[in-house]
Amino acid sequence: MTKVTMEHELGEPLVTPGGEAAQRLWSQGDYTRVGTRIAAVSEELCEVAGVRGGMEVLDVAAGHGNTALAAARREAAVTAVDIVPDLLAAAQRRLAADGLTADLRVGNAEALDQPDDSFDRVLSSVGVQFAADQLAVARELRRVCRPSGTIGLACWTPKDLWTELPALMAGHLAPEPGAPSPMVWGTEDGLRTLFGDSVQLELHDRVFRYHCASPRTFADMFVATYPPFVALRSQVGEESAARFEAGLLDLAERWNEADDGSLVLPLTYHVALITP
Numbered sequence: 001m002t003k004v005t006m007e008h009e010l011g012e013p014l015v016t017p018g019g020e021a022a023q024r025l026w027s028q029g030d031y032t033r034v035g036t037r038i039a040a041v042s043e044e045l046c047e048v049a050g051v052r053g054g055m056e057v058l059d060v061a062a063g064h065g066n067t068a069l070a071a072a073r074r075e076a077a078v079t080a081v082d083i084v085p086d087l088l089a090a091a092q093r094r095l096a097a098d099g100l101t102a103d104l105r106v107g108n109a110e111a112l113d114q115p116d117d118s119f120d121r122v123l124s125s126v127g128v129q130f131a132a133d134q135l136a137v138a139r140e141l142r143r144v145c146r147p148s149g150t151i152g153l154a155c156w157t158p159k160d161l162w163t164e165l166p167a168l169m170a171g172h173l174a175p176e177p178g179a180p181s182p183m184v185w186g187t188e189d190g191l192r193t194l195f196g197d198s199v200q201l202e203l204h205d206r207v208f209r210y211h212c213a214s215p216r217t218f219a220d221m222f223v224a225t226y227p228p229f230v231a232l233r234s235q236v237g238e239e240s241a242a243r244f245e246a247g248l249l250d251l252a253e254r255w256n257e258a259d260d261g262s263l264v265l266p267l268t269y270h271v272a273l274i275t276p
Contacts, residue, residue, distance in 0.1 A: 018132030049152030061127025065091025
């Protein structure tokens with residue numbers, strides 16, 4: 001039976017400052033509401049990365065288990081790591097409901113507990129992209145991947161709505177000094193900066209279309225549940241929070257492909273395959 005293992009408590013050495021901040025941030029709101037709707041990205045990640053039955057697979061920054069479930073359905077031996085225990089508990093419930101198993105462990109992408117050269121596939125779906133210490137995460141992904149293995153990452157790219165969303169957020173709450181952009185993971189140059197020129201890198205562009213009843217329901221749900229938006233609204237005044245929500249609604253309406261009142265929002269991502 002799948003269970004959640006607490007590898008270390010918050011404050012012990014393996015929790016870096018970035019990991020501690022990530023645990024505070026992603027414990028807010030309810031990421032499961034957002035994450036459930038993008039499960040297709042994880043399915044595509046496992047397909048492009050060539051996940052097969054019997055492989056040993058690590059899902060890093062696993063959230064509530066989209067990629068862990070996708071790999072487990074392929075009968076891989078899955079370990080999933082996330083910094084937020086409640087998200088792993090949600091993953092545990094999903095695995096049990098589907099009759100699947102995985103080893104779920106609370107851990108930090110910046111300082112993984114797993115041994116060197118342990119996995120055939122090291123995966124993350126729009127997870128490690130939001131880490132604070134990007135170089136540390138890249139080193140850890142390479143460290144735990146076998147020389148014959150592959151690192152597979154699904155990352156949002158600086159296109160579509162993501163061309164405007166970071167500026168909208170920064171206009172209401174300035175990022176921490178020196179905070180890296182998640183979009184570094186969404187470009188070839190950014191990935192080569194993180195992983196070095198010695199690795200083999202393949203990029204497979206994809207478009208995920210987010211469906212919702214309307215742009216308004218999209219904006220309402222995201223400001224109420226998506227952790228970075230929940231954190232922003234808790235740190236700014238009511239007037240600024242209302243302007244942010246209005247700006248998010250405007251983005252959704254302008255990028256909407258539907259003309260019937262519903263929302264079809266294109267979100268471009270790539271699946272990056274990295275051979276150490």
